[in-house]
Amino acid sequence: MEGWNKPSSGGSTYTHPATHPANIITVADEDNHFTSTNVEEVLKELFTSGNSGKILIETAVISKGGTVSKAGTIATFSELDAGIQSIGAPMRYASGTVNSQSQGSGYFYTNETGTYLTGLGKVVVTGLTFQPKLIRIYKGTAVNPSSFYTWGNYQKNIIGNYNYMSGMEDPSSDLTVIVQHKTTGVPYNQGSNLAIVTATGFTLPVKESYGQYTWEVWG
Amino acid sequence: MIIINFVGRKIYYDKATGNVLVDTYERVGLVRQTTEEEDVAAFDILKGRSVESYDFIELKYGEYAQDFSTCNGYRVNATTSAIEFSYPNPANPVPQDPVYVKPLTDQIAELKQEVEALKAQVTTTTTTPA
Numbered sequence: 001m002e003g004w005n006k007p008s009s010g011g012s013t014y015t016h017p018a019t020h021p022a023n024i025i026t027v028a029d030e031d032n033h034f035t036s037t038n039v040e041e042v043l044k045e046l047f048t049s050g051n052s053g054k055i056l057i058e059t060a061v062i063s064k065g066g067t068v069s070k071a072g073t074i075a076t077f078s079e080l081d082a083g084i085q086s087i088g089a090p091m092r093y094a095s096g097t098v099n100s101q102s103q104g105s106g107y108f109y110t111n112e113t114g115t116y117l118t119g120l121g122k123v124v125v126t127g128l129t130f131q132p133k134l135i136r137i138y139k140g141t142a143v144n145p146s147s148f149y150t151w152g153n154y155q156k157n158i159i160g161n162y163n164y165m166s167g168m169e170d171p172s173s174d175l176t177v178i179v180q181h182k183t184t185g186v187p188y189n190q191g192s193n194l195a196i197v198t199a200t201g202f203t204l205p206v207k208e209s210y211g212q213y214t215w216e217v218w219g
Numbered sequence: 220m221i222i223i224n225f226v227g228r229k230i231y232y233d234k235a236t237g238n239v240l241v242d243t244y245e246r247v248g249l250v251r252q253t254t255e256e257e258d259v260a261a262f263d264i265l266k267g268r269s270v271e272s273y274d275f276i277e278l279k280y281g282e283y284a285q286d287f288s289t290c291n292g293y294r295v296n297a298t299t300s301a302i303e304f305s306y307p308n309p310a311n312p313v314p315q316d317p318v319y320v321k322p323l324t325d326q327i328a329e330l331k332q333e334v335e336a337l338k339a340q341v342t343t344t345t346t347t348p349a
Binding site for chain 1: 226241242243244245246247248249250251252253257258260261262263264
């Protein structure tokens with residue numbers, strides 16, 4: 001038994017405990033790296049510092065055009081390594097044509113009073129071998145600046161009274177379209193998950209339900 | 220190394236009428252041919268149908284490109300599963316009911332073969348001593 005024991009032969013013996021709580025062990029920290037003074041708190045500081053460093057690296061990778069795919073909230077070093085390798089990688093591209101469809105059930109967005117809006121068509125593209133960062137859709141086969149829409153990071157394009165922007169709202173997998181009023185900038189609810197960009201395709205709103213659209217994607 | 224794919228059309232049609240339900244069109248780049256399951260999920264017109272009511276054909280990239288660009292309609296022959304086109308009549312620009320025929324590309328190729336065969340026959344006939 002740990003601590004002081006009294007054997008039957010008389011006197012006292014001391015049995016040292018096999019383990020000690022980390023919070024009772026002090027650290028000398030001769031070079032003043034830590035604010036805490038015990039092992040438990042110093043470990044917490046190290047963990048927080050490591051995470052903060054990972055977040056900084058992830059932000060830097062993304063700002064340089066790289067992509068960090070992470071399974072958890074904080075990227076692992078392997079995931080950061082893959083992210084750094086993605087910086088400066090050749091831009092991937094694909095294009096094709098698709099007939100738009102009726103929007104069907106669900107909504108792309110709500111207006112400023114919260115009313116769900118309908119009447120748009122949609123285009124659905126699958127079979128991509130990468131997740132696009134930038135998508136351009138235009139009516140017909142000729143690029144006409146007045147009739148194409150672009151979804152991508154920091155891109156704004158107007159359909160009716162709305163700007164559509166997409167961003168990495170859900171970093172775990174999909175790009176989510178954000179809709180905001182073109183003059184007030186007030187963001188609106190998406191309504192449902194009709195508009196979505198995945199690793200193999202996308203579904204996005206267009207003006208017409210039955211029209212031929214050309215699409216181009218980069219990523 | 221990035222490999223650019225050239226993916227041909229996949230045309231879904233009604234097995235009873237031959238009418239086209241979905242044309243996936245041609246695609247280029249980092250893209251692959253879609254599966255039937257993906258197409259059913261993507262196109263509402265397929266979602267609502269029984270699997271037995273439709274079928275599809277796949278064309279090579281660029282196949283019948285000129286026919287597609289000049290036709291005014293196309294369908295799939297439900298009996299032969301071959302694509303058929305209707306073409307505008309330059310002599311009569313007024314829209315008519317479509318008349319679906321074998322692709323002009325195929326007809327021209329067949330005519331060329333026939334001409335070559337005839338030429339060969341004529342050559343054989345004229346060079347054979349009486």
